[in-house]
Amino acid sequence: MLLTIRGLSKGFPGTKALDGVDFDLAAGEVHALLGENGAGKSTLIKCLTGAYRRDGGEITLDGQPISPGSTSEAQDLGIGTVYQEVNLLPNLTVAQNLTFGREPRRFGMVDGRAQRAEARRMLEGYGLDIDVGRDLGTYSVAVRQIVAIARAVALSGKVLILDEPTASLDAAETAMLFDVVRGLRDRGLGIVFVSHFLDQVFDLTDRLTVLRNGRKVATEVTAELDRLRLIEHMLGHELEAAERAEHALTDPQATTRPELLRFAGFGRPGHVAPFDLTVHEGEVIGLAGLLGSGRTETAELMFGAHAAQSGTARDARGDVPLATPREAIAAGFGFAPEDRKTDGIVADLSVRENIALALQARRGWARPIPRAEQARLAEEYIRRLDIRTSDADKAVGDLSGGNQQKVVLARWLAMNPRFLILDEPTRGIDVGAHAEILRLIHEITEGGMAILVISSELDELIAVAGRVIVLRDRAHVAQLIGAEITTDRIVQAIAASHGTDAPEGEAA
Amino acid sequence: MNPRFYPLAATIAIFVAAYAVCYAQFPYMLSTRVAGNLLTDNAYLGIVAVGMTVVILSGGIDLSVGSVIAFSGVFVAVMLRDSGLHPLAVFALLLLITTAFGAAMGAIIHVLAMPAFIVTLAGMFLARGAAYMLTIDSVPIAHPFYDLMQDAYWLMPGKGRLTLIGVLMLLSVLGGALVAHRTRFGASVFALGGGEQTARLMGVRVGRTTVGIYAFSGFMAGLSGLVFSVYTGSGYPLATVGTELTAIAAVVIGGTLLTGGAGYVLGTLFGVLTMGLIQTYIVFDGSLSSWWTKIVIGLLLLLFILLQKGLLRLTSARLSGAGTGAGSAARAG
Structure with a gap:
């Protein structure tokens, strides 16, 4: 093995981001790292690249134990990283970016001609025909990604970590990038590929490792895995009898209660396709789907964080204007966003x-x-x-x-409020508090308030929701009510409709 | 043409056009005499603007330079009056002081993570105060070596004088251009101007570079002070008030992006010369108030800020047209 991680742990105050994670990377393979937000992907990568100090565990590269203390130290060891937001300088030329810190010099001065020649040499084999004397910023994101990869490979040359490299690329650009990645794999590099586009994972990777809640769920050979099992791995399948019992408590008759709100044809191009949704008093609705499927976008639309471009929202008294959060709050809406630290609390x-x-x-x-x-x-x-x-x-x-x-x-x-939206209410919360939040959600609805819960944890949705809406590719694709809500049914709903014709590289 | 040259080309084009207008009205303005005076009169400004260019390229600002120039003149005048040191020894001592002063400001900016604006504003008051501590009067400099320097010139064809201080300015521009565009230090300066976080990830030693940048600016301000003392033949603590802002204006008219990361030292020379040209035109005209200089400079500044915005928008518009909407965000960031 080129890179071996054993028992990696990393904690932050109040939460354990990584808990005894194992990970192997062979030379000449592309290994996908998968998981929902908060599963620990980025913490794992940051421990590898020296951005974080690990609390426990071992990392060995080529059989040697390593513990990089900074990005440049990791680079010197042979671990290079390319992030979604390209970490190169758009105001320098392509050649300057490629040779930065190692510029060829003559008489103490940077030799521009040699620098450009060196840059062209570094870009050989990447299928790019660009003028290296131009500012990097004048080229598209795809070209910048490839330049960043070329630099990382030239500097490190053993392990290449690609962190959501396709998030802002279109299909053709993604294909171009994948060709480059395959070329590097054939040259014997070990490549870690982080993405939440499952089609791309099946298209490109040899093996994959799934993380959930800071723990490794599985490492599998990609070709031997079907989509259904992968989604199960990502969303969890640990339904306990107790939770089923609790589920029975959630009122299956919720839909017969008085109607509170009715959304009709509510949508916004590029965010989420128009959907119909009726909310009843005292009801808990769950939104299920993979990362980037349009869950948060649905919530933002309902709360007016982005104005809907089609459709209406009505209550018993008539139209409810929801163009801005102010209007939504005035209409009795509340929204606890996903990123509590930056958007939720002061x-x-x-x-x-x-x-x-x-x-x-x-x-x-x-x-x-x-x-x-x-x-x-x-x-x-x-x-x-x-x-x-x-x-x-x-x-x-x-x-x-x-x-x-x-x-x-x-x-x-x-x-x-009469309608409260909770986006990932239990993210980054320890298990004890977890259950407490779920209990609170039940309590709150007893007073007639309706709640919409977004969660990556299927168990959580099953425990708390009387109705689950399944999303895929930014559209509402299925609705499960009462006893229909099981892990299997949700996973099937996500996977069944997850066709191979899904556009690659659609921006998240 | 490579788009990165557009602002520089615009600067040079404006200078040439302005000179053409002047020539059309006063043909004598196209003579080596006028050209020589243009260099001599703006020598101190050109030198300090070279230092300022490097600072602004890194995304910083140095408000202390005007005061440092005044301090330098006073320091040299008082030292020559009160001590028996040779001017060259005094010069060396002064450059050491101003360079260390700049380095100290750079260190504070980096270590305390303070905005350059505030730190150099403090430096501005400090240097001005230090000048007053030395004397409150204008101190004339009477030293044979100074007479020698003031009379050193090369008589160009057409009886124009290329003075020592004019040559010194051109050398400073050359030196500054080499430092900014042909060294690893210069590449680090541009990297900082492009984004400190990214620069750090690419391996720039941020602290060392920041200290170097402000030390360089301090050195250039000291050199500018020396040239100013040769030019005026005296030291006066109230001199060159606001010169730091004139220098910033010259840098921006020279095509350097005020937010850092893009520009040319050569452009700054043309920025300085354009501003000098306007003044010369007003002198030739004779009937215009000299305040017109400020108005034209203000308009030119506005023009360049608009030009830079326009260029940025053009680049990002073309990128998003190519189907990569993230281009503009990445460029702006």
Whole structure:
């Protein structure tokens, strides 16, 4: 084996990003690394490239144990990386980028002619016919990717990590890139390929490893694996009897309850195809699908983060305008986004201030919420949601992930919305808090509030949702109600419709 | 033509066009006398602008240079008056001081991760204050070596004088161009201007480069101060107020991107000469107020900022036309 990883562990405050992960890479193979957001792919790569220090485990390259402390150290060891956002300088010429730090010199001065010749030599065999004297920024992203690969290979030459390299390429460009990757594989490089486009994984890779929740789920030979099993690996298949029992509690009669909202033909080109969706009072709806299938886009459309370009949303009183988040909030909507740290909380403000934030925004700055009222609100929700904090004035950034999520929930609950959207509410939360959040979702709906939950964890959706909408390629493709909601049915719905004609390289 | 030359070509074209307009009205302006004076009168500005070009290419800014020039003049004048040192020894000492001053500012900018604007603003007050500490009056410089330097020139055909300080400026431009475009240090400067995070990933030693950039600017400011003292024959703590802004204007008119990462030192020379040309035209005309210089410079600056925006938009528009929408984002980033 060229590269061997054994028992790799890496933790962050409140969560374990990698837990005893094993990974092998042979010379002359393309090895896919798969998993949903938060599964640990990028943490694994960052441990490999020296961006993170690992907490435990062993990495050996060519039989030698290594522990790179920086990107350049990893580079010197032979591990090169090309990221989705190309890490080259668009304001320098192609030749300058390729030879940066190793420019050929004459009499102490950079020899431009030799530099360009060297650059042309480095690009040989990549099928690129470009003027290396021009700014890199004048070329397309695909060309820049290939230049970045050429540089990484020339600098490192053993292991090449491609992190979502096709995310912003079209089909022809992706094919061009794949030819380059196959050429490098034949030259004996070990290539780690990270992508969430399954077609590309089946097209290009020899083996694949699936991560979920920081653990390795499986390593398989790509050609011997079918799509269904792969999706099962990625989304999990560990249904417990207890959760089934809990599922029975979710009201299968939810659809007979009074109607709360009706979306008709709601859509936006490039985000999600028009869909119809009826939301009933006190109902929990789950959105299932792979990364990039349009789950988050659906939520953003409903909340007005992007305005819908077709369709209407109606409630009992008539049309509900949803062009901006302001309008959505005014209509009684709430949205706890996926990336809690950047979009959900204000880390430097206290628990009390974070909870009062949305309510204050609705009242306007001219009518501040009295401090006593804020304190009362904070105390109430700290008690109701069991937020573990020493006091209400502690900065939210100091709480654990689960408690941060509860603060986000508390903020929306303080607004008393009628429809709450939760995007990956349990991401990066330890198992104990996990169950608690799910319990809270049940409690909340008892008061008639409707909730839309997006999750990569099928078990979670099964446990909590009375109805699951399955998405694929940015369209709603199936709906499962009550007892129909099982892991098998969801995975089938995702895989069955996941045709091979799916456009490659569609931007995520 | 390679698109990276467009701004430089525009700068040179504007200079040539402006000269043509001047020539059409005052044919005598196309003479070695006018050309020689253009170089001499703008020598100190040209030298300091070379340092500023390198700073701006890296995405930074150096507001201290005007004060450093004033300090240099005063330092030399006072030292020559009060000590028996030879001017060359005083020069060496001064360049050492201003280079170290620049290096210290660069170190602070890097180590404390402070904006260059604030650190060099502090440097501006510091250097101006230091000049006042030495003297509050204008100190004349009377030294035979200075007379020698002031009288050193080459009489060009047509009786134009190519003075020592004019030649010094041209050498500075040459030196600056070599440093910026033909060394690994220069490549690191451009890399920083393109994006510090990316530059770090590509192996640029950010701290060392930042210190080097501001040390270079400090050295050029000191050299400019020497040239200014030769030009005026005195040292005065109130001199060259606002010269840092004139230098920045010359750099931008010279086609360098104010946000860093793109430009040419040669362009800065033409930026300086264009500004000097406007002044010369006003002198020739005789009836125009000298404030017209500022108005024209303001308009030119505006023109170049628009030109740069236009070029950027053109590049990204062409890229997205080729079916890669991410091109503009990557370019802007």
